[in-house]
Amino acid sequence: MLQDSYGRRFYYLRLSVTDICNFRCNYCLPDGIGCGRSLEGENPLTVAEVDTVIRAFASLGTEKVRLTGGEPSLRRDLDSLIAAVNDCDGIRRVAITTNGYRLPSQIDGWHAAGLDQLNVSVDSLDPAQFRRITGHDRLDRALAGIDRALELGIQTKVNAVLLRQHNLAGFEQFLDWVRQTPVTLRFIELMRTGDNREFFASNHVSGTDIESRLVKDGWQQVVRARDAGPAREYFHPDYAGRVGLITPYSSDFCASCNRLRMSAQGKLHLCLFADAGFDLRREIAAGDAEALAQHIRELIGGKNAGHELQRGLTGATRNLAMLGG
Incomplete structure (x- = not known):
């Protein structure tokens, strides 16, 4: 089992398959991906290389893999x-995290390939507000894709980044939707990155304030699975869905960390906000999963106790599309 010097075990890998995204979310990539870049990013890992990565991590006890982007x-x-x-x-x-742009036309193929869990980013249920946040008028397609995923029996979660000036007023609309829709809606605190400092200052909302309100209204916390992500999930007997909170600025957020990240170009990141990743592309390309696993085991000893977001330090993370959040 892969374990760091603080006793944390890592059952969960977030693997970016591209650093390109076709949305222009105001909290992440407001100016888009830029001109002249391939729509699959710069030299991303091939299917064969991904196979080597997964075999290495599986040999170390990893049980859950999420494919992220950019937009996978x-x-x-x-x-x-x-x-x-x-x-x-x-x-x-x-699992996959997606912005839902192509979801209705692709979800059946993903399901047939073996997808178990789907996360869709939906930052507002108001079409006009969704367009202002993302730069695209695609809310109806994302919701249609979610409906189809539920029909297929795929465990479905919806991510919404809390934004004081853009979607906080729609909180009740989100709860009304969850009353009838069997998804887990996760409210995510806006995280400061290298590119969004001013936006963060005017839009950050503490997730703990939302959590206090849920508890007051009778929501009860769900026991967290060992391969689960960082959300604290709540259920309510009157609601078909659940609500989760991801609060990276809480004091104990990193104590239960169980996940590692790999970039689309084969760099291992021990933390989303680490100063740099470790380039493993040469070993990955060689196809030797055993040697790769040994190197990963050696590197994990350098994982820090936690990030430094509270001090305004964001490491090498310019935007969340780089590693899929």
Whole structure:
């Protein structure tokens, strides 16, 4: 089992398959991806390389893999990537985080390839506000894709970044939706990155304030699975769905860390806000999963106790599209 010097065990890998995103979210990439870049990013890991990565992590006890971006659906071979992860012995759960742009036309193929869990970013249920946040008038397509995922029996979660000036007023609309819709809606605190300092200052909302309100209204916390992400989830008997809170600025956020990240170019990041990643591309390309696993085991000893977001230090993370958050 992969374990760091603080006794934390790592069951969960977040693997970016592209650093490109086709949305222009105001809290992440308001100016888009820039001109002249490939829609699959710069030399991303191939299906064969992803297979090597997954075999290495599975041998170290990883049980859950989430494919992230940027926007993973921009990869033309995404079905093959899902299948490669699903086919690896030891991996119990295959997940994707997507902006939902192409979801209705692609979710059936992802399901057939072995997808177990879907996370869709929906930062507002108001079409006009959704367009202002993301730069795209695609809310109806994202919601249609979510409906289809539920029909297929895929465990579905919806991510909404809390933004004081843009979607906080829609909190009740979100709760009304969850009353009838069997998804887990996770409210995520806006995180400061290298590119969003002014935006963060005017839009950050403490997730603990939302959490206090939920508890007061009768929501009860769900026991966290060992391969779960960082959200604290709550249920209510009157609601079909659940609500989760991801609060990276809380004092104990990093104590239960169980996840590592790898960039689309094969760099291992021990933390989303680390100063740099460790370039493992040469070992990955060689196809030796055993040697790769040994190197990962050596590197994990350097993982810090926690991030330094409270001090305004964001490491090498310019925007969340770089590693999928």
